[in-house]
Amino acid sequence: MKPSVAKQPHTFAHFLVYALGFLLIWEWLRPIPIVTYTGEIHVFILFALFAFLLTFLRIPYYATVPLLFLGSLYGHHYIFGEGRFIERDGGGESVRTFFSDFSHNLGLIFSWELQALTDPFRSFLFFLLLGLVAYLMYYWIFYIKKIFFFLFITIVYITVLDTFTPLDASMAIVRIVVIGFFLVTMLHMLTVQAKEREIGRRSASYMSTAWLYTLMVMILGAASVGYAAPKFEPQWRDPVPTLERWVMGESSGSGQSVRRVGYGDNDERLGGGFIQDDNPVFYADVEQPGYWRGESKDEYTGHGWVISPDYVDAGDDISYSLYASGVSTESYTARLEMEDGVGFSNIFYPGQLTSLEVNEMANADGTPTFQIERIGGEVRIADSDTLLLDYQLDYDFPSFNTTALESASEEEDSEAIQERYLQLPDDLPDRVGDLAEDIVSDYDNRYDKALAIEQYFGSNDFVYDTDDIPVPDEGQDYVDQFLFDTQRGYCDNFSTSMVVLLRSVDIPARWVKGFTEGESVETLDGGSERYEVTNGNAHSWVEVYFPEVGWVPFEPTQGFSTNVDFSEEAPDQEETVVEEEEEDAQEEPNAPEQDEDLFPEDDEFGEAGAASGGSDGGGLFSTDEWVTPKTVIISLVVLVMVMVLYEKKHRLLSHYFLLHYKLTGKNKAFTTAYERALWLLDNEGIPRAEGETLREYANRVDHITGTTAMGRLTSTYEQVCYGGRSTGTEWTEEQKHWEELVNALKS
Amino acid sequence: MEKHAPESTVSQPFVDRLIDNVEKVVVGKRREIELSLIAMLSGGHVLLEDVPGVGKTMMVRAIAKSLGAEFKRIQFTPDLLPSDVTGVSVYNQQTMDFVFRKGPIMANVVLADEINRTSPKTQAALLEALEEGSVTTDGETRELDKPFFVMATQNPIEYGGTYPLPEAQLDRFLFKFKIGYPSAQEELEVLNRVERKHPIDELKEVLSLEELLTMQKEVTKTYVDETVKTYIISLVNGTRKHHAVHLGASPRASIALMKAGQAYAYMQNRDYVIPDDIKFLAPFALRHRVLLNSDAKLSSITNDRVIRDIIDQVTVPVKKAAAKR
Structure with missing residues (x-):
């Protein structure tokens, strides 16, 4: 059948189809200068056009090959040579250099030193490729008469480039779809007509004008409706970080790029937007979920947080006291298993840590020595190369009595507490202090003041956002910028601002970092649940010091809540019921998922979860469970299989x-x-x-x-x-x- | 064509031998010879509408001679009487009795030439013989010999002094077809053959009348599936519904088509009828059984065209009918 097809005369319809094929190839060439260092792309496009013309006119190969070679020589001269092509010292020189370059590169190819290939030779290979593609296109369109696969590949190519490179393919995809529709329909028409010819119902291929107009109206109509129609924001999260992590083999636990959400050590310079990352960090089996405390920091520099650590060897007694003995607590145990490729040398614990048992470690040299940082409460292994992979801990989870908190007096703060936790930078703008005074002016006790400041962020036009959060300039204060200029940010902004405001009204407070409790993925036997904690769960919050009570967690960030219970009447104490204001979320202390509907109108919120970040921030996320990289890959595999089956x-x-x-x-x-x-x-x-x-x-x-x-x-x-x-x-x-x-x- | 062995005993070799024998005399008319044989095997008769001299007589004679059958020819003229066809009783003075003298119809193979030239009365006498297989003279019905095969001809070009057969009467013929002129090469072959001596004189008997009778019986055993019957009915029914038709084919047409189908299948050594048989035979069996309406006649639509239309439109059943044998 093949020869008969080839001998048919080419009609205008064939030309149109082939021209559309060229446009598709053009779409392949367009992004090349953007994603590579290729220049002078128009030379290659013209060469492709030349090759397409030669192939379409069915010039015999003994003429096509020399003509294409000549074309590539001219292209070579145009790009790399000097002078006019027809002159001896212009084109002649170019030809000479081309051939010497050619033999040189041929040697490189045989010795497999591909990196060393010169640009002119690479260009020549590219010309060669374009010539082959022209023939391939001809073969697809006129012999195979199927183009959908190529179209599909083109779309994949463009979307991949759009996703992973700076290329913006939003118009390219429209062009490709329009070209593709025309190509597929017209090619199909040609195929149908060819079949009609076979059974003798038609003498030649012909596209009726009416049909072409109808086609144009329908395709352009569909394309413009598609272009103008409102579109959803991406429903799946960006797969790029995940893919990059797989490809680069990058550990997501620490040391990642500045722009990714996660838990890190350095908080000296806060600010800037970040990319959401929902790769799991660890899984925890807990009876009573709470924020996972990593450490706290005490000194605010105006740009971030630092600490002068005071590590002591823990010995057998690995515990860190947060609450005074009067606070009612329940004892629970939790077990944490790190995700593959993730490990920390410090531990994360909810509530107040009482004991620790390590099940598995990496890079351990004998029995590890544990250290406790006495100021911030970091518990870590002395050798920072050793990573904890699987451990179990006992903790006390508090339930605070609001009456006791309200009655705590400020005068009872010790010297040490006052000195360390009332610290503020000297150049903190005065308006911060004025604002703090303003907020707390109506309240007379520490608890109510703290609540007032916490709730201040829930109103007053503060917006939770993770994109385009500015890094303050050298002379600008981080808190001042957030409170008065931007009023837009994530947990670090909220928590740091709250600490600074509290300290401005002489309430000792500190900045805590860790993870939120994560998302419940499984209910286990015995009443405990398995939580998945991801990089996106990295978070920071506030602890306020109350004499005779200890460090009480507060949560200024919008849409978040600690699971800590504030009861008006402690069961074992005879306190009077006092009216108090409670956060909404505190009514459901055990709710594992955050209240998304607090901010239903905020797309950003729903998508990124209530994440926060910078180099070290973190947050909750609440995307659907089924949209994980795994399911995406499985869907792709299934899709490919379905296509193969269909074929x-x-x-x-x-x-x-x-x-x-x-x-x-x-x-x-x-x-x-x-x-x-x-x-x-x-x-x-x-x-x-x-x-x-x-x-x-x-x-x-x-x-x-x-x-x-x-x-x-x-x-x-x-x-x-x-x-x-x-x-x-x-x-x-x-x-x-x-x-x-x-x-x-x-x- | 078919791999399985036939249940019949005579069939193919004899049919082939017969056709080959007739072809010694008639050049390039195999299809027409076949159609004649089909009619003969299924006990039907043939109407030829053709100009004189194309070999009608020669074909019938060759068939008759190959069978060793008695051949008679009746030239129909306006003054021909029914008794000239059927025979007449004459008084024998010796025996003092009426003796029946057989007419030319009392033969195995009869050529009735130019039947549209004779009076309807005489035509009726012939047609009775065709349909009933018997003739009535002097109040006495006489059975005709078996096998009995009539090939009638009509002259299509002369209309003066003719009595065209009524459409209802045409129904009595199984097939109507033309012989047509031979091609130049065939005509040359005809000339070559008759140059010295007419080949009909040397024609030998290849099949006895008894064998033909056996074959006629075997033909009726050919299986016609419900599916094929459905197809026949659909075709005949199609003639009744066609917009250009004034009067469609009768159930007799269905019977004729089925019988012819059996014979055709038998000739091809197949013991069942397939739609292809019916489709092949339908134009010959149906074309003279439909009467077009005046509109169609005015727009010069022909019977053949209508039959062709119907054959193209009626779906050939390709799935076994639910009914059992």
């Missing part, structure tokens, strides 16, 4: 039917198999005409497929259908014909 459906169907017919009775099976063959033929575009008998039809089918299978099948079928008898011949015999027929249909 191979005839072969698969024939195998299925053959197997099926083997298992069932002979006579009936053959009849159904034959009827199935009729159905397949009908679907393949060789339908039986109304008044056509089976024998005539079989002759026609055999003529088209070039086999005798249908005729043989038909004569057997006639005996069954019209002869009133069962098949005398072996079904295995017919099986071969059946297979032959179905396979012939494929080609």
